Amino acid sequence: MALTEYPPGTAFPGRIGRTTDESVPAWPRPVRAAPGSPNVIIIVLDDTGFGQLGCYGSPIATPHLDSLASSGLRYDRMHTTALCSPSRSCVVTGRNHHANGMAAITELATGYPGYDGNIPFENGFLSEMLQQHGYSTYMIGKWHLMPSEQESAAGPYDRWPLGRGFDRFYGFLGGDTSQWYPDLVHDNHQVEPPRSPDEGYHLTEDLADHAISFIADAKQVAPDKPFYLHFCPGATHAPHHVAREWADMYRGRFDDGWDAYRRETFARQKEWDVVPADAELSRHDPDVPEWESLPADARTLAARMMEVFAGFLSHTDAQIGRLLDHLRETDELDNTLIMVVSDNGASAEGGVTGTTNETQFFNNAPESLEDSLAKLDELGGPNTFNHYPWGWTWAGNTPFRRWKRETYRGGASDPFLVHWPAGMSARGEVRRQYAHIIDMVPTVLDVLGLEPPATIRGVTQSPLHGVSFAHTFDDPDAPTRHHTQYFEMFGHRAIDHDGWRAVCPWPGPSFAEADLPFGAAITADTLAMLDAERWELYHSAEDFAENHDVAAEHPGKLIELIARWYVEAGRYDVLPVDGSAVQRLLTERPQLTEARTSYTFWPGTAVVPGSVAPRMYNRPHSITADVDIPQGGAEGVLLCQGANSGGFTFYVRDQRLHYAHNYVSRAVHQVSAPDPLTEGKHLLRFEFEPTGAPDLAQGRGSPGRAQLYVDGDLVAQADLPVTVPIMYNPGGMTCGANPGAPIVEAYTAPFRFTGVLRSVTVDVSGELVVDSAAEMRMALSRQ
Structure with missing residues (x-):
């Protein structure tokens, strides 16, 4: 008997009798994609300007992206919103960013529909749409599409990737992360990187590994089932992290400065028809110093920062190349619709001089040129959190004016590639039709022959705002259908x-x-x-x-x-x-829990994001750990927050109790108990009492008296001359270990506590001092 299938929700077409010999079976039809449906890959680069890909005239080598351009299309009028999360919301929904509640970043949400930071469920994601048509759906890399206070293990999870239509997720939820020690989430739970930097770990490589494995996992079982991969590496957002050999590929290449970069890139753009023949290079930006006006040491530093950025981009291209190679080896490349875009123009958050540690910039404590030069050979490595000067930002957006966060074309125009050999005949051509990232979803649906769904999970869907540009694939003279934006x-x-x-x-x-x-x-x-x-x-x-x-x-x-x-x-x-901006940051927003001054943490639990961790800066606070020291002693971290760029750690080493405060990687101030801990149960306590006011404008947090107690007895004290005044970045708090970059050099991460750690309690009942302007700068820079 032939197998009978029927659409779920319709009448059962078989027959039901008193017994099976009198009955005829039928099965609900599984969801299957139409035969021959193409795979879909959308690659979203981060803070990559119009003039930074090789195929858009840049001197930076991006051979794999260039190969997509040479056998596909480049567009010269693709537009974004000029900021990360808003743009990313447009890419996945096909709706404008305010309609997505993403006027800016969710950290600056306000109580208006276009600004509240919650993408409405009536604005369905492409992943949710394609799931209904039999696609596997994968999200890899940067998410940053939900309020930051929802990033913790307390959820809610309905706006995490798996809650918005992705079958699988591997990446990070926030705006940026270290490439060497990333904050990683696999599906709905936190994980630690599989290797250390010393063992060759780098986040972009890890993301490519998982993208390939996700695809292979399903294809080996269901080879005809198409997939949608949303691939979002953190590159080339700061920190610009890459192994030295990649940066060294560009030794001396940028010694002529950003003015020369613009002239030479613009000449190639004209030669390669990336810009119209009558295009003019925009003016010299008044915020950018003339290269020759900089002291020789400043030029040396700036050139090396650009070498590191260039190496970072080339390394990212190589990982994309590995993904393309896998598709080629499995005969999937030709029938995969690939779109590549950046979320906004190049980023100016490095300031006029650039920085080796963004945490210093966020805390109003910029380093001197001499201190920066001392770290010249470490740039891009695990001990830096670097970002180039905004002269390179301006150059990276050639030929346009300005940059990210502004709606001139330098902020809102980006490179855009389309590659689909099985679906279009054009090769290596440039398209000049106007387009916006809200057009990407309609174009994918158009290519697949699908209509936008009327409902998703019972929620009536809003109309798409974009229009398809698929008609331009093989017709360079096709009219633009996107008229107003x-x-x-x-x-x-x-x-x-x-x-x-x-x-x-x-x-x-x-x-x-x-x-x-x-x-x-x-x-x-x-x-x-x-x-x-x-x-x-x-x-x-x-x-x-x-x-x-x-x-x-x-x-x-x-x-x-x-x-x-x-x-x-x-x-x-x-x-x-x-x-x-500052006013938005100060806006009171709905929280998951009521405000409190006492927090209890347990070992083995998830890292607590800085957005929901207790705020301990510039106020009296205490940390109390309930421990059991076994025979032979124990060691490890009791509680810590931050990273080697700045943070604190409360730990046991050499059988003694310690507290160390890393002041923006510039100095470590410590208090240590003189005697070893004895075997048995103990309450280990750290107290901080400010002895002066913070000077937030000068980047100096409250000085204070640091005291260590064992079972209520004072065992050590010291004066901390300065503390981190405003924020740690990365800012996660962890009980029982120091995952990621070790906050101090006294131990090797993760330095898990080897005794019994029952709990750690933090009390922050003292008055809080904040610098909202600095916090706003940090929030924006993480986009």
Whole structure:
């Protein structure tokens, strides 16, 4: 008897009698993709500018991405939102970022629909859509699509990758992480890296390994089942971490500086038709110093930072190449639709000088040039958390002006590659049609012949906002179907419409030309002034890089575009216009639990993200560990937070109790008990009492008296001259071990406690001192 299948939810087509010999069976039909359906891979790079891939004119070697371009397509008018999480929400939903509740980063969420940081379930993810059609769905790498306070083991988990349609996940939930000691999650639980840096570990390689294994796991069982892989390495976001041999490939290549990089890259872009023949290079940015104006040592440092970045990007390309090789070896490459994009333009969070340790920058404690030079040979390694100067940011966005977080094209235009040999005949061509990342989901559905679902898990779905550009694959002259696109990021606004572009920069065209600092609030009066006086107009069909403001010549066109911006703003929940940053950070938000001053932790539990860990900076606090020391003694970490870039650790070593505070990797201040711990049960306690006020503006946290107690008896004390004032990054807190980079050199991670550790209790009942502006800078830099 032939097997009979029927669609689930429909009437049973068999026959049910009193016994099986009188009955006819039938089975609910499994969900299967249409025969021959292509695989789908979307690769989202991080903070990679328009002029940083080799195939877009860069001197940085990206041969595997270049191979996708040479046998596929490059687009020169793909647009993003200019910031990480907002862009990533568009890529996976096909809806605009404010409609996703992602006006900015979730750490800056406010109580308005476009700003609350929670992607509505009516805005389904591509993963959820393709699951309904028989696809395997995999998420690899950076997520950062949910409120940070939901990243802990307390959940909720409905906005984690597995809650949004991905079958499997391996990566990190936050905005950035160390490439050497990453914060890793596998599916819905934390894991530790499989190897140490000394054993050759690097996160991007690990991500590629898991991408390949996820694909192979399913294909060996169901070779005809297609997959969707969302591959999001943390590269090239800071920290720029890569083995020295990759950076050394570029020794001396950037000694001529960022001005020369721009000129040479722009020349190649024109030669390779990546930009129109009549394109002009944008002006020298007023915030970027002339290369020759820098002292020789500063040029040496800046050039090495760029060498490290270049090595990082080339290394990332090599891991993408391994993934492509696997597809090629398994005959899957030709029928895999691959799209490659960056989430925004190159990042300027390294500041004008760059940094070897971003934690110093976040804590208002920038290092001197001399201190930076002392770490020149360590740049990119496990002992740094480095980011290049913003001169390289500007160069990386060639030929455009400005960078990430701003809606000029330098922030909102990125390289975009499409590769699908089985589905298109074009090879190595450039497409000039206008597109936005909200168009990626509609294009995938169009290619697959699928309609957007009416419901997902019973939730009625909202319409997609993007349009397919699949019709451009084999037709370079096909008309653009995306006619109007708004932009808004921290009050910095723009709109594109049929070859015209209007931009209203906030608080100004550059930092040097602004009357107010970044993050200044926009009042009703300010908004009226901006709309009346500050909008710029560019004929983008003829002025590729926004060089010629023609607002005075075309006032009618400008008024039309401003009006269109407000129409789009009303349609997609952009209002109210909010240029603030610190105020948003201070916004009270719904929390999972009530505020408290006492926290209890247990060994063997998950790392507690910094967003939900007790805030111990600049206030009296105590740490009490309930332990049992076995015969022969014990050692290991009782409680720690941070990493070798800055943090504290409360631990036992050489049978003695210690507390050490790593001040932004610049100094370690410690108090140690003189006598060994005896066998048996003990309460081990650390207390900190501030002895002075913090100087947050100068990067100095409260000095204080550090005391160690054993069973209530004071056994040691010392004065800490300075503490970390604002934040640790990485900032996770762990009980019973120090996973990741060891906070001090006195031990080797993870240095798990070898005795019995029942619990550790932290009390933070003292008054808290904060610097919201610095916390805002850190939050933004993690995008």
